[in-house]
Amino acid sequence: MKIYDYEGFPNPARVRIALAEKGATEKVQFVHVDVMKGEHRLPAFVSKNPSASVPALELDDGTFISECSAITEYIDHAFEGISLTGKTAKERAVIHMMQRRAEQGVMDAVGAYFHHATPGLGAxxxxxxxxxxxxxxxxxxxxxxxxxxxxxxxxxxxxxxxSVTDITLFVGLSFADFAKIAIPADCTALLAWRARMAKRTSMGGTGS
Structure with missing residues (x-):
């Protein structure tokens, strides 16, 4: 399978962390899409992913899957290892709920601020x-x-x-750093959690 992405961008980072958590990084082929040169808007890529966004997953049978949550869902069930999306009905529902809250309340909010209230990606x-x-x-x-x-x-x-919620929240906070939105000093539990997550090998640390 192939992952079309731009390494270092927030959403591709979420998928790369999920792959690392499943021990599956070496089982996929990464295809670089140069977003800064507008390659994600070229007809060749849009024909694969109409939303013109990265990442996108291409399966061996030619199926294309976009959206981080959908790609992570596939990765979680395609590979052995830690469960990222939950095992029981209750776990899956709670993780899905909290994942959306992390996306909407942090990840997407930071993204909207970056793209609308700062120079963003320029041209x-x-x-x-x-x-x-x-x-x-x-x-x-x-x-x-x-x-x-x-x-x-x-x-x-x-x-x-x-779970995948931790991945989304962690990357969302990293994006906030880049966009210069500081975590409030009184968010001591969030800061402690972040420091602990940063130690996971999937997130650039040396151990879990």
Missing amino acids: LELYQNKEWGMKQHERALSGMQYFNGVLATQPFAAGENF
């Missing part, structure tokens, strides 16, 4: 609305406060076990 930005971007800045801070409360009562973002 690649087709439309910007600064007022909307600043509103999303507020939403990102609110999302951080929310997860700080969650992590004050449980070890991981979706419960007792590491």
Whole structure:
């Protein structure tokens, strides 16, 4: 299978972390899509992924799957190892719920701020609305406060076990660093969780 991505960008990072957690990084072929040169908007790529975004997964039978959550779902079930999306009906539902909260409240909010209220990707930005971007800045801070409360009562973002929610939240906070949105100092539980997650080998650390 092939993963079309741009290494270092937030959403591709989420998929790469999921692959690392499953011990499957060497089992896929990465295909570089130069987003900064607009390759994601060329007809050849759009024919594979109409949303013109990375990452995208191409299976051996020619099926194309986009959206990080869908790609991670496939990876989780295609490879042995740690469960990222849950084993029981309850676990799967809670993880799905918290994953969406991490996406909407942190990851996507930071992204909207970056693309609308900062220079973003420069000439690649087709439309910007600064007022909307600043509103999303507020939403990102609110999302951080929310997860700080969650992590004050449980070890991981979706419960007792590491999951895709932790990946999304961790990358979302890294994106916030890049966009210069600081985690509030009073979010001590979130900061402690982040320091612990940074030690996982999948996230660039040396151990879990």
